[in-house]
Amino acid sequence: MNLRKEIYKVIGSPESEKLEYKAVLPPARSLAQMIAAFANTNGGIIVLGVYEINGDIKITGLSEDFRANGVTHKAIDLLSPAPLITYDYIIYESKRLYVIEVEKSFNSIALENKFYIRKGTSIILSNPEIKPEDEDQLPLLKKLNSQWLNFRLSSTSSKSKFLEHYSSVLNIINDLGKVLYPHSISIPTNNHEGKILMRILFSSCADNFEIYLTDLLYEIYLANPATLKSGQQVTIKEVLDCADMQEFVLYWAKKKLGKLQRGSVKGFISDNVQISDLKILDHNMQEKIEKILQIRHLYAHGNGIVDEKFLQFYPGQYNLNEEHQLSVEDMLEHFSYLAEAVNSIDNAAILKYQLAAL
Helix, strand or coil, X not given: CCHHHHHHHHCXXXXXXXXXXXXXXXXXXXXXXXXHHHHCCCCEEEEECEEEEXXXXXXXXXXXXXXXXXXXXXXXXXXXXXXXXXXXXXXXXXXXXXXXXXXXXXCCCEECCECEEEECCEEEECCCCCCCCCCCCCHHHHHHHXXXXXXXXXXXXXXXXXXXXXXXXXXXXXXXXXXXXXXXXXXXXXXXXXXXXXXXXXXXXXXXXXXXXXXXXXXXXXXXXXXXXXXXXXXXXXXXXXXXXXXXXXXXXXXXXXXXXXXXXXXXHXXXXXXXXXXXXXXHHHHHHHHHHHHHHHHHHCCCECCHHHHHHCCCCCCCCCECCCCHHHHHHHHHXXXXXXXXXXXHHHHHHCCCCX
């Protein structure tokens, strides 16, 4: 089928089960999810460089700074079996678009063992992991699961991964209640294994917040290459060590996380205008997140023993060299705060940078 003729027929039509517009180049995982959903339903067309807002079709074109073919190839590599697709750049009304036509597959196409389908203009998971209703599940866990389910309604690929991790941690907490909260969720466990597991779970969720910010920067850079350009210097080795431009962008996004990993949320925000320009993380939020990350640092590097640096963030609340412990209730409160921050950041980033939302 002639791709150019096909796109001239459909462009300008509203999004549907067989047509998806995206203003920008999405990450490979997001693109793979779209392709799989089309292949598992009735096929369809993805057009990059166009978006629909309030029923109006806006043709913006796709930046030439990145090569969509490379991202498409990586997306296909994530799928099993590989679907049949056709893709190419097309000039439409003097704008450079990238079009992917996906054929309906007679075999189910999986992305990381998950199967997606199209339902109207939405992509839904056709084989969700459904756990039997647990009547004894903590009300707080039910509340957070419900909240995070709502957060999934419009997400970047970065937020989707973030919430998947948090949901898996909630399942662990629910399954291991005798170890993590043998008496009450408001009382820290006195079980040695429970203490270690609490530190691991807390550290993994704090790390996941940082991973989200790295992934989001990568999505912003892909969607808006101009935001990557600055006067900062890179070495020739740094460039040559990356296989392509997309890999370099991911490397650079991870490098930007350095100050945050050292515990300086304010330093990270000031160094990354892509995040500060969203105007979500105000002074109070930055301070609260920094305090949460300090607990992670204590658990990951200090075996939970309070040191002088930690006391600077929590003056008068703990004693030097005492063991720091959290109750499950305290831990979930921190998780909820980070999830709400991620949700606000993500919604603002989708609007400001026209990121691909799943």
